[in-house]
Amino acid sequence: MTLEDLGYNHKFEKFRNEQGLVNFEIGRVIAENKERYIVKTEKGEYAAEITGNIRFTAKVREDYPAVGDWVAFTTHGAWSALIHKIFPRNSIIKRQAVGQLGAIQIIAANVDYALLVQAVDRDFNINRLERYLTICNTSNVKPVIVLSKTDLINDLRLKIILDSINERIKDVPVVAISNETNTGYEKLNTYIRKGKTSCLLGSSGVGKSTLLNKISGKARMKTDAISISTNKGKHVTSHRELFVLENGGIIIDNPGMREVGIADANSGLEITFDKIVNLSDNCRFKNCTHTNEPGCAVIEAVENGEIDKASYENYLKMKKEKKHFECTIQEKRRKDKEFGKMVKNFKKVMKQNK
Numbered sequence: 001m002t003l004e005d006l007g008y009n010h011k012f013e014k015f016r017n018e019q020g021l022v023n024f025e026i027g028r029v030i031a032e033n034k035e036r037y038i039v040k041t042e043k044g045e046y047a048a049e050i051t052g053n054i055r056f057t058a059k060v061r062e063d064y065p066a067v068g069d070w071v072a073f074t075t076h077g078a079w080s081a082l083i084h085k086i087f088p089r090n091s092i093i094k095r096q097a098v099g100q101l102g103a104i105q106i107i108a109a110n111v112d113y114a115l116l117v118q119a120v121d122r123d124f125n126i127n128r129l130e131r132y133l134t135i136c137n138t139s140n141v142k143p144v145i146v147l148s149k150t151d152l153i154n155d156l157r158l159k160i161i162l163d164s165i166n167e168r169i170k171d172v173p174v175v176a177i178s179n180e181t182n183t184g185y186e187k188l189n190t191y192i193r194k195g196k197t198s199c200l201l202g203s204s205g206v207g208k209s210t211l212l213n214k215i216s217g218k219a220r221m222k223t224d225a226i227s228i229s230t231n232k233g234k235h236v237t238s239h240r241e242l243f244v245l246e247n248g249g250i251i252i253d254n255p256g257m258r259e260v261g262i263a264d265a266n267s268g269l270e271i272t273f274d275k276i277v278n279l280s281d282n283c284r285f286k287n288c289t290h291t292n293e294p295g296c297a298v299i300e301a302v303e304n305g306e307i308d309k310a311s312y313e314n315y316l317k318m319k320k321e322k323k324h325f326e327c328t329i330q331e332k333r334r335k336d337k338e339f340g341k342m343v344k345n346f347k348k349v350m351k352q353n354k
Contacts, residue, residue, distance in 0.1 A: 194248025204256025
């Protein structure tokens with residue numbers, strides 16, 4: 001296996017030369033667990049940690065390695081390593097961290113395609129699809145909608161779902177697959193190409209691990225049945241991991257996500273809801289919130305059926321979330337700054353009293 005097989009390209013090599021990293025080993029992070037990493041190289045896989053300098057200078061979560069990152073490292077012992085540098089990312093998929101105000105969780109780095117998997121029998125939710133699309137559009141990642149378990153519904157129901165997607169979501173490819181008949185996998189494989197990285201995104205139980213097993217031809221990930229009592233998917237994938245497939249395609253599998261909080265999503269919202277954004281130029285007021293202002297072109301378009309009402313409400317909800325997240329970030333920065341001043345003053349007083 002070569003570095004190119006893992007997705008390495010001339011941009012990464014240029015950075016390596018510019019930063020004087022030619023004497024370091026180069027590899028890609030394929031797994032992560034509590035600041036411990038598995039880095040894959042041409043020679044094999046290394047268990048790695050970060051240097052104290054990276055930990056000390058890191059200000060936000062993005063400053064730490066993530067699955068999909070390229071890193072420069074030194075080896076210690078047979079298969080142990082120390083990460084010294086993270087290469088600049090071509091893309092980064094992230095969301096609001098669950099249960100942590102103002103914090104971001106990195107899902108994957110250096111991703112080309114995001115496979116947005118939803119099971120048509122119980123998980124299908126177009127509002128959630130728009131959330132995933134916003135994350136992808138913010139991250140500069142190409143989305144592909146994958147509808148799984150189509151053998152569990154009839155053709156009419158599948159047509160209704162496809163029509164609803166086409167009504168609200170434009171210019172995003174949709175692939176309907178069945179694990180029973182293998183329908184749709186030939187089309188799906190056109191996006192899983194040599195040297196290109198795809199990331200699986202979706203809730204638990206939608207069939208992400210089964211999909212990975214199918215396209216790789218191996219039982220790489222454990223699969224499980226849907227819980228009968230809750231009618232929801234069971235968590236099977238417990239961590240993020242990158243796999244290189246036989247055809248050269250690269251897949252990052254993820255644990256199921258029940259919450260898809262958006263972060264830093266201004267450009268993503270504009271792309272996902274471009275019709276609403278374009279219409280807002282015709283509003284009477286420049287700072288129109290599109291909620292109750294007179295002369296709002298967006299509200300008028302909703303009332304006359306030009307814009308889907310559910311999509312409009314989803315847009316307002318995500319826009320409100322984004323504003324709240326930004327306010328939380330600003331408040332967090334303010335408190336950190338005040339704490340820094342307090343520590344600085346304390347050290348000054350201690351020095352004077354010596």
